[in-house]
Amino acid sequence: MTLSEVDVLLKTTGFPVTYRAWPENEAPPLPFVCYVEAGSNNFAADGVVYYPVKRMQVELYTKLKDPETEGKVEAALSSFFWEKTETYLSTEKCYQILYEIEV
Template identity: 60%
Template sequence: MELQELKEKLEQTGFPVAYYSFPENEAPPLPFICYLVTGSDNFAADGVVYDKALQIQIELYTRGKDLQAEESVEVALSEFVWNKTESYIDSEKCYQIAYEIEV
């Protein structure tokens, strides 16, 4: 799967989506989604990569705990195995729900 295809799946949530971040002072109102490549987990043998795999983090930002928004993201990610963590960003007064997937 290409990153553009992942972006299209995330856009099905109806939330604004950006790679890594929105431009400074141009972030839309919450909720919104950012996604980024955090690494790779390639399969290699004999010094050759046979199968590439990107590790991707998808970040949902919400003002409060929003189970409906989380469900929308999880439906968009239904074809992936994902892990989820949650944190509160004091400086921004918002929640970050982070999903980790591999493509």
């Protein structure tokens, strides 16, 4: 799956979506989604990369804890196995819900 395909998939949530971060002072109102390629977990065979696998982080930012909003992201990611963590960013006064997937 390409980054463009990930972008299209995440836009099905109805939330604003961008790669990595919004330009300074241009972030839309919460909630919004950012995604980033965070590394790889390639499948090797015979000492070479046989099948490349990208590790992606999908970050949902919300003002309040909102299971319905999280459910929209989880529905968009339903074809993937994902891991989820939650952090409150006190400096930003928002929640970051982090989903880790491989594509």
